[in-house]
Amino acid sequence: MDLRKFLLGIYLISLIFMAHHTAKAIDGSGLWLPESLSASKTTVVGGDVADATIRLCVNELERFSNCDTVELRIVSEADIHLQGYEVREISPGVVEISASQPVGLLYGSYALLRAEQTGASKDISSAPKIDHRILNHWDNLDGTIERGYAGHSLWQWDELPSELSPRYEQYARACASVGINGTVLNNVNASANILSDDYLGKVAALADVFRPYGLKVYLSVNFASPMLLDSLATADPLDTEVALWWQKKAKEIYSLIPDFGGFLVKANSEGQPGPCDYGRSHAQGANMLARALEPYDGIVMWRAFVYSPDDADRAKQAYNEFEPLDGQFDHNVIIQIKNGPIDFQPREPFSPLFGAMPHSSQMVEFQITQEYLGHSNHLAYLAPMWKEFFDYVDCSDHKAIAGVANIGDATNWTGHPMAQSNWYAFGRLAWDPGLSERDIAREWLLQSHFFTSDKAVDQVTDIMIESRECVVDYMMPMGLHHIFAFGHHYGPEPWCDVPGARADWLPKYYHRADKEGIGFDRSASGSNAVGQYPENFASIVGSIDTCPEKFLLWFHHVPWRYQISDGRTLWEALCEHYESGLKKAGEMADLWITSREYIDPYIYADVADRLKLQERDAKWWHDACLLYFKEFSGMDFPESVTPIDHTLDEFEAVNLGISNYEAPSSSLLNNKLPYNK
Numbered sequence: 001m002d003l004r005k006f007l008l009g010i011y012l013i014s015l016i017f018m019a020h021h022t023a024k025a026i027d028g029s030g031l032w033l034p035e036s037l038s039a040s041k042t043t044v045v046g047g048d049v050a051d052a053t054i055r056l057c058v059n060e061l062e063r064f065s066n067c068d069t070v071e072l073r074i075v076s077e078a079d080i081h082l083q084g085y086e087v088r089e090i091s092p093g094v095v096e097i098s099a100s101q102p103v104g105l106l107y108g109s110y111a112l113l114r115a116e117q118t119g120a121s122k123d124i125s126s127a128p129k130i131d132h133r134i135l136n137h138w139d140n141l142d143g144t145i146e147r148g149y150a151g152h153s154l155w156q157w158d159e160l161p162s163e164l165s166p167r168y169e170q171y172a173r174a175c176a177s178v179g180i181n182g183t184v185l186n187n188v189n190a191s192a193n194i195l196s197d198d199y200l201g202k203v204a205a206l207a208d209v210f211r212p213y214g215l216k217v218y219l220s221v222n223f224a225s226p227m228l229l230d231s232l233a234t235a236d237p238l239d240t241e242v243a244l245w246w247q248k249k250a251k252e253i254y255s256l257i258p259d260f261g262g263f264l265v266k267a268n269s270e271g272q273p274g275p276c277d278y279g280r281s282h283a284q285g286a287n288m289l290a291r292a293l294e295p296y297d298g299i300v301m302w303r304a305f306v307y308s309p310d311d312a313d314r315a316k317q318a319y320n321e322f323e324p325l326d327g328q329f330d331h332n333v334i335i336q337i338k339n340g341p342i343d344f345q346p347r348e349p350f351s352p353l354f355g356a357m358p359h360s361s362q363m364v365e366f367q368i369t370q371e372y373l374g375h376s377n378h379l380a381y382l383a384p385m386w387k388e389f390f391d392y393v394d395c396s397d398h399k400a401i402a403g404v405a406n407i408g409d410a411t412n413w414t415g416h417p418m419a420q421s422n423w424y425a426f427g428r429l430a431w432d433p434g435l436s437e438r439d440i441a442r443e444w445l446l447q448s449h450f451f452t453s454d455k456a457v458d459q460v461t462d463i464m465i466e467s468r469e470c471v472v473d474y475m476m477p478m479g480l481h482h483i484f485a486f487g488h489h490y491g492p493e494p495w496c497d498v499p500g501a502r503a504d505w506l507p508k509y510y511h512r513a514d515k516e517g518i519g520f521d522r523s524a525s526g527s528n529a530v531g532q533y534p535e536n537f538a539s540i541v542g543s544i545d546t547c548p549e550k551f552l553l554w555f556h557h558v559p560w561r562y563q564i565s566d567g568r569t570l571w572e573a574l575c576e577h578y579e580s581g582l583k584k585a586g587e588m589a590d591l592w593i594t595s596r597e598y599i600d601p602y603i604y605a606d607v608a609d610r611l612k613l614q615e616r617d618a619k620w621w622h623d624a625c626l627l628y629f630k631e632f633s634g635m636d637f638p639e640s641v642t643p644i645d646h647t648l649d650e651f652e653a654v655n656l657g658i659s660n661y662e663a664p665s666s667s668l669l670n671n672k673l674p675y676n677k
């Protein structure tokens with residue numbers, strides 16, 4: 001061949017390769033997964049080379065590890081915990097990974113790749129602290145995602161089962177790389193259709209893609225499915241026909257998906273059907289389903305997110321309803337409890353149900369999607385929030401843990417590029433709640449393809465670590481909660497009144513601002529929600545004088561002139577928190593700018609724009625809330641407060657008019673907010 005043509009060919013191929021490589025590096029589609037190819041040789045020792053999971057290990061290691069040789073070894077269960085692994089560098093360039101199951105080898109392989117990418121030691125021995133580490137997708141069958149801010153659902157129901165998007169496998173790979181081993185595919189506000197023959201075939205196709213990655217499929221089910229799908233007269237859990245219907249359904253599911261994980265159920269909550277419709281208890285409902293799944297080792301995750309409009313304090317209701325049922329649940333039922341007693345607020349104390357049902361299995365549900373933390377517009381690294389929960393609640397005897405996913409079909413998966421870190425951190429903490437939020441942030445930063453130099457790592461780690469407290473400060477400091485705009489939960493509306501709406505869906509129910517003070521009195525002389533907590537916690541938060549500032553307005557109605565321990569009045573302290581949130585949001589944006597040279601230009605620009613928007617939203621929260629609360633406090637702003645150039649009326653007139661599955665665009669916000677006008 002003509003040498004010039006040959007060289008031109010090579011040149012073109014390398015251009016294509018570079019373009020491809022660069023494109024992947026900047027659009028966020030590659031997540032934290034390794035991308036640079038290497039040429040290691042992998043030897044399989046003592047494992048079944050035909051096993052699909054072992055084949056995956058070989059494939060990942062041969063493509064991405066920089067070791068000369070990696071030996072994979074299956075050992076006995078007595079030596080290594082079921083899903084655990086041991087990685088040992090036995091001589092320079094030669095690493096051995098041992099596990100008792102193929103999936104352990106897979107986790108060990110990803111641990112080795114992680115160590116290589118982050119420069120950590122290659123001698124690692126690890127086993128998950130919690131068996132089932134599950135993502136909950138609130139995806140509807142029409143492709144929308146409830147509280148999803150990264151586009152539409154990943155699941156292309158119209159194309160399944162015949163067409164399989166390559167993203168399904170990439171999703172499973174990302175999950176497995178951080179140890180996530182379960183996924184609930186559909187919204188807890190479940191359509192009964194997910195259990196139709198048609199949809200089960202589609203679900204089975206996804207399960208087939210996920211299986212080699214150790215990722216089990218679960219489904220959210222509608223408790224009234226027997227009525228909705230097959231016109232049974234009732235869904236009463238004690239009705240024999242109903243129980244039989246579920247048994248047959250379970251048999252059908254397991255014939256298609258032999259390793260199906262089980263059901264997630266939202267019952268008698270926010271209008272969903274459930275056993276209480278027939279005068280039966282949550283335990284009777286859950287057990288009926290659990291017995292249908294029992295022969296196949298399936299589990300039921302039964303949510304404790306229940307509250308009714310007429311009870312005095314919503315924060316007490318899950319406990320009131322579930323604690324008396326302790327001991328009545330079958331062994332394969334796990335009570336799935338949100339981390340806090342209300343609803344995924346930027347800060348809540350832990351739910352008092354944890355630890356209060358010693359004879360029942362419990363699991364925590366976190367929300368990774370930022371329904372209440374600025375959607376995909378705001379940077380909020382959530383590991384510090386989850387660690388705060390683990391500081392109070394010991395999950396070591398929990399069998400499972402769930403996180404409501406922030407994943408959609410957006411090119412970068414999570415909308416905000418930095419929100420990938422929350423998917424990552426959820427997986428890492430689900431594996432080991434003892435890991436530190438800072439270490440996880442650094443790990444993610446070093447593996448994400450956004451940063452062109454390790455120099456960015458320190459600065460951006462600081463941004464991440466501060467970010468959640470920053471959001472708390474500019475939105476709802478000192479224990480304030482749920483003062484969001486109605487419906488979409490973006491932006492402030494402490495004044496919100498919706499005629500006919502349930503009181504417990506409105507901010508005034510929660511902040512209770514009046515001429516005397518602000519906050520919800522949950523002390524012994526108030527709703528006595530503190531009485532549901534263990535004595536060592538209750539005695540501290542129960543008194544206005546010892547309650548930590550971060551929970552003060554959660555547990556107490558505090559007079560505006562109340563002296564906080566350092567001599568400031570409550571009003572001054574509240575103003576300072578809003579001010580500090582605003583300041584921190586500005587600092588995050590500035591720090592990002594100073595890291596510019598170490599950040600991929602596309603990601604740099606995208607995040608810089610979002611940080612600017614976040615800073616303006618922080619000003620919006622600051623201005624609107626301070627003006628509103630000032631009407632009650634009747635006190636002036638301290639001098640430190642950044643001037644507010646707009647009136648409360650202008651903020652009250654803001655109406656974004658968006659649904660519960662979109663983040664407002666910056667042009668919508670520019671248009672609706674009083675700034676720039």
Ligand code: BDP
Nearest residue numbers: 146147188189266305343344
């Ligand atoms: C709330 C959401 C709502 C969910 C509900 C739940 O606003 O969309 O359906 O929780 O968890 O946070 O069931």
